[in-house]
Amino acid sequence: MTRTVPSFELLPGAAESPVLLHVPHSARAVPARVRAGIVLDDAGLERELDHITDAHTAELAERAAALAGVTPWRFVNRLSRLVVDPERFPDEREEMLAVGMGAVYTRTTHRAELRGAGTDPGPLLDRYFRPYAHAMTEAVSDRLAATGRAVIVDVHSYPAEPLPYELHAAGPRPPVCLGTDAFHTPAELTEAARKAFAGCGETGLDSPFAGTYVPLEFHGRDARVGALMVEIRRDTYMAEPGGPAGPGLERLATALAALVDAV
Numbered sequence: 001m002t003r004t005v006p007s008f009e010l011l012p013g014a015a016e017s018p019v020l021l022h023v024p025h026s027a028r029a030v031p032a033r034v035r036a037g038i039v040l041d042d043a044g045l046e047r048e049l050d051h052i053t054d055a056h057t058a059e060l061a062e063r064a065a066a067l068a069g070v071t072p073w074r075f076v077n078r079l080s081r082l083v084v085d086p087e088r089f090p091d092e093r094e095e096m097l098a099v100g101m102g103a104v105y106t107r108t109t110h111r112a113e114l115r116g117a118g119t120d121p122g123p124l125l126d127r128y129f130r131p132y133a134h135a136m137t138e139a140v141s142d143r144l145a146a147t148g149r150a151v152i153v154d155v156h157s158y159p160a161e162p163l164p165y166e167l168h169a170a171g172p173r174p175p176v177c178l179g180t181d182a183f184h185t186p187a188e189l190t191e192a193a194r195k196a197f198a199g200c201g202e203t204g205l206d207s208p209f210a211g212t213y214v215p216l217e218f219h220g221r222d223a224r225v226g227a228l229m230v231e232i233r234r235d236t237y238m239a240e241p242g243g244p245a246g247p248g249l250e251r252l253a254t255a256l257a258a259l260v261d262a263v
Contacts, residue, residue, distance in 0.1 A: 008086075008132050010139055011074040018147040019072035019260050021065065022154045022213060025081045026058035035212055039113055042134065050242025051109040052081060055234070059245065060253050061155050067257035072153075075139050077132070079204040080107075082114070085130040086136070087154075087213045090121075099165045103129055111161040136216040141150060144224055151263050153190070153228040153255070154179070154213045158241060164207065171208055174248050175201030175236045179212045179229030182218050189216070189228050189263060196259035200252055226263070230256070 013019070020070040028049045030038070040048060058076050065072050068213050077086060100107025100114070104121035108114045143150035159175070162169035174196045180190060194203050212229035237248035242251045 001030070004182040006078050007128055008078055008135060009074075010135065011065075011076065011078050013071040013073035015146060017070050017072050017260075018143050018149045019070075019151045019153060019263060020143060020150050021072050021074045021260070022136070023054075023058045023061050023074065023076045024078065024086050024154070024213070025052075025054035025156060026056070027078050028053050028080050029078060030080050030082055031116065037115055037119065038082065039116060040108070048108050048114070049080060051163060053242065054155075055242060056238055056245040056249060057155045057157055057232075058257075060232075060237075060249060063210070063250070063253035064256035064260060065116040067254060068125055068260040069257075070261065072260045073139065073143065075136055079128065084124050086129060086132045090125055090129055095167065096165075099167065101165055104181070107165070109165045111164050120215075133215060137217050140215055140218060140225060144222075146222065149224045149226065152212070152214060152225065152227040153256075153259065153263075156209070156229060157232045157237075158209060159233045160233055166208060168210070172204050172235060173208055174204035174211075176203045177207060177231035177233070178203060178205050179210050179231060180206055181212050181214065181227055183223065184214050184225055184227040185212060186226060189226050192262040193228055193230065193259050196262060197230075197252075197255045199253050200232075200248075227250050229258055230259075 165213040
């Protein structure tokens with residue numbers, strides 16, 4: 001009997017913690033019904049997963065949660081972003097549509113065909129994207145109800161060298177990139193992250209990736225929801241692309257735990 005991989009998982013933290021570690025891109029799992037709509041052969045799909053997956057970020061968040069003085073909550077995507085990307089806008093607001101990488105990707109990291117022309121994203125959005133968005137909204141609502149605020153720390157990684165799909169690849173690629181939002185990222189949150197990751201190398205802002213994830217129900221509306229994206233350059237903790245984690249992962253987990261405790 002084939003085990004069904006859950007689409008996502010909310011892992012409880014301390015009742016008094018406002019922090020939600022969000023891990024959207026760490027998984028490689030692609031359900032068979034979704035795999036059938038991807039035109040790559042098996043070897044090509046594995047190569048694409050190596051490039052597109054934020055490898056070991058779920059492990060990083062798990063280790064940080066264990067190290068933190070007050071355990072944060074964790075919301076982890078258990079399916080590959082090749083199924084749906086839960087952080088994209090599901091409509092024409094999404095700039096990554098320009099390279100075929102909206103909420104449902106039609107192109108690869110190297111701009112090759114991933115899904116056939118004319119693919120209808122609707123069924124994938126209904127089956128995977130909207131339930132994920134609803135559950136994440138509920139998780140943030142629960143933190144607001146319990147603590148009066150919520151702090152989303154969006155945990156990502158990115159390659160040392162730009163990939164062809166990147167729209168803003170010309171800028172700096174520091175060991176740690178902090179993605180911010182003018183409404184949801186207060187200066188004290190950014191400063192706390194800079195201090196926490198000071199031992200991990202240079203920390204930059206919004207390059208090569210900018211912004212951070214906030215569920216649409218709260219986006220630009222509720223200042224009680226703080227948010228920060230942490231983008232870690234992969235060569236600082238793993239062999240690229242898609243290789244094993246190295247000792248840098250523990251250093252980063254300690255830094256992420258320090259950020260959790262600071263906020």
